Amino acid sequence: MLKFEDLEEKPISTQKIFDGNILHVAVDTVSLPNGNESTREYVTHLGAVGIVPVTDEGEMIIEHQFRYPLHRVITEIPAGKLDSASEEPLAAAKRELLEETGIVADEWIDLGEYHPAAAYCSEKLTLYLAKGLHMGDQKLDTDEFLNIEKVPMADVIEDVLSGKITDGKTVCAVLRAAVQLGYLVKK
């Protein structure tokens, strides 16, 4: 069995392919553990945050958003990109929750990190549970259109487990929050 240090792929050269507003694409030539050369196509991304906002009554704020790559509306937790590589994830989470839903939360619980597609994308999301919710002012980005709904947390968990909700950050964050809040109990 290979040791961890024997799995490493070392960069030889980088070819920049695309420098967009959101996506940055490159192809690197790399040296493999067996000494062969190969290429790695990958996307670099600033990083993002996702939030599970739950009311004192056990209701969750979810969003329905049109996702262009899938050509349909899907159900998601509030989420958004970091403004810059140096923005603190918690600050970004507070900003995004307020912008998208108009909600301010008194209590923030870290639900850990999530790598959506480590094989080809550097993006890391930091996930949070937000409690003690009250209303501020919703301030959607230009070009952002959302349908926001308040749903019993137990129903969202059911939809995540049944596969009705498929959005990755939503599945991860909701199930970690479900254990945190006692909706799912370890046997």
Place this chain on the structure above:
Amino acid sequence: MLKFEDLEEKPISTQKIFDGNILHVAVDTVSLPNGNESTREYVTHLGAVGIVPVTDEGEMIIEHQFRYPLHRVITEIPAGKLDSASEEPLAAAKRELLEETGIVADEWIDLGEYHPAAAYCSEKLTLYLAKGLHMGDQKLDTDEFLNIEKVPMADVIEDVLSGKITDGKTVCAVLRAAVQLGYLVKK
């Protein structure tokens, strides 16, 4: 509140940016719900499968793999891309499990779908729980290097919940499997 049909973004034109082995990148000009124009940068991807293989003794087969975009080894479930757009996900899952781990499974349970990054990638993974495991022949792809380990399922669940395991498909699949197998129980 906007209705679902009022959230749709309609394509106006497509600019192909990159046509790689794994990633295909495009930027579309789209018409927004308010009639404005904007651009959408996105990756198209054939789709993939991920498998939670669990032994009769409650042990799970996991992989440690170097992921170039993160520049480190992370822990994942066995997974792989579809060979073509028409490949059946279950056939791909059987093929990938055998190729990567040398394991054949008698029982396959559908754990639903997972969209890793719907904001900018079309990729869909179909997730499976595999039981009744026995050994076949491991046949790694050229340029694929893995470290495979058998770990108590309860420990993997703990690492997924604590955020030690961050790989998206792994978090989703392991938690859905944990409920399926009774490691996590709904209250």
